[in-house]
Amino acid sequence: MTTSAQETAAPAGRGSDIRRHELAAFLRSRRERIRPEQVGLPRGSRRRTPGLRRxxxxxxxxxxxxxxxxxxxxxxxxxxxQVLDALARTLMLDASERAHLFQLAGATDPTPASHCSPVTDAQRELLRRLEPIPACIQNSRYDILAYNRTYAHLLTDLDSVPPEDRNCMLLIHTDARWRSSVVHLEESMRLMAARLRASMAGHLAEPAWKMLVKRLKESPEFRANWERYEVVGARSKTKQFRNRYVGLLTLDHTDLWLSPEAGARMVTYVPTDEESRQRLEELYRLVQEPMPAASLTSSDSSR
Known part of the structure; x- marks a missing residue:
């Protein structure tokens, strides 16, 4: 991003002088609390500025x-x-700090974590009652809006992922554990990119969509698939995952649409065979209680 593109004068009357000074002070305070080594930078012997330099x-x-x-x-x-999102990540802001940053800047945070969830209590109860079948609710941008305990541990430890990063497209390109769990990784990434492009046709001007694609383009794999300009619609598919606790799972992926338009959907993974069914039940049992040390190791590849 060039300086010339950023030095645009704000529209008259947008934001007050007090709010701009509050924003400046907030950024300085967050910058000064971060140690260089936290972001992969050497501290050096001549550093006088507390935290990071501008x-x-x-x-x-x-x-x-x-x-x-x-x-x-x-x-x-x-x-x-887009700049506010980048600053929030660099400064390691938590959810409350991120919301404060956007509010001081007079901007609306487009990430899914910043909005009230459209998921109802009834839908959350349905997710719970589907267990041990892994299930979640996603929107057409692959944001994960809600999920049950089995799904939380199907591909990665989803609870440990920041809410603004709970997006299947981001995770399959950036999360090492998620990637290692997908048996047919290259095929999955290609199909997901084609599906995202098809869904994006109705959202081309929306900041959240543009910001997601911008982040994804940091991945050479995504860029290669995105530049194919392939499109596919929603479809059911048999998928295989290599779960780190219980081994290989063969599951039928199904989308259950929650609205007339192709928006929010409930995604379910039903076992295709008895062995996968038993392993899902074992996974469900494990995630209901503290996991013993032995179960935290990678699953035997023969399973």
Whole structure:
């Protein structure tokens, strides 16, 4: 992102001087609390600034140093949601801090974690009652809006993933445990990219969609699949996962649509054979109680 693209004067009347100074102070305080080694930078013997330097935050966030300096100086400049998202990640903001950042900037956070979930109590109860069948509720952007305990441990430890990163497209390209659990990884990534492109046709101007694709393009695998311009619609499919607790699972993937349009859907994984059924029951039993040390090792490849 170039400085010239960022030095746009904010529209008249947008945001107050007080709010800009609050934003500047907040950014400085968050920057100064982060140790360089937390973000992979050497501390060095001559470092006088507590935490990160301004130029380091700018570099890690892929924004211009001059522009970021102006932001900390409370200058009247316009900030995009993409830049705010990058700053939130660089500064390791938690959910409350992230919401505060967007509020001070006078912007709406487009990530799914920032909005009230559309999932109803009845749908959450249905997810629970489907167990041991893994199930979740997703939208057409692959955001995971809700899930049951079996699904939480099917591919990775989903509870440990920040809510704003609970997206199947992001996880299959960035989460090592998720990737190692998908038996046919390359095929899955290609089909998911084609499905995302088909879904995005009705959301081309929406910031959340554009921000997701921008993040995904950091992956060479996604870029290669995205540039194929393939599109596929929703369809059921038999999938295989290599679960780290119980071994190989062969499951039928089914989408149950929760609205007339192709938006939110309940995704279920039903075992195709008796062995997979028994292993899902074992997984469900394991996730209901503290896991013994022996069960935390990778599953035997022969299973």
């Amino acid at each position: 130029e380091e935050v700018a570099q890690l966030s892929a924004v211009g140093v001059t522009w970021y300096t102006w932001l900390e100086q409370a200058r009247d400049i316009q900030v995009s949601v």
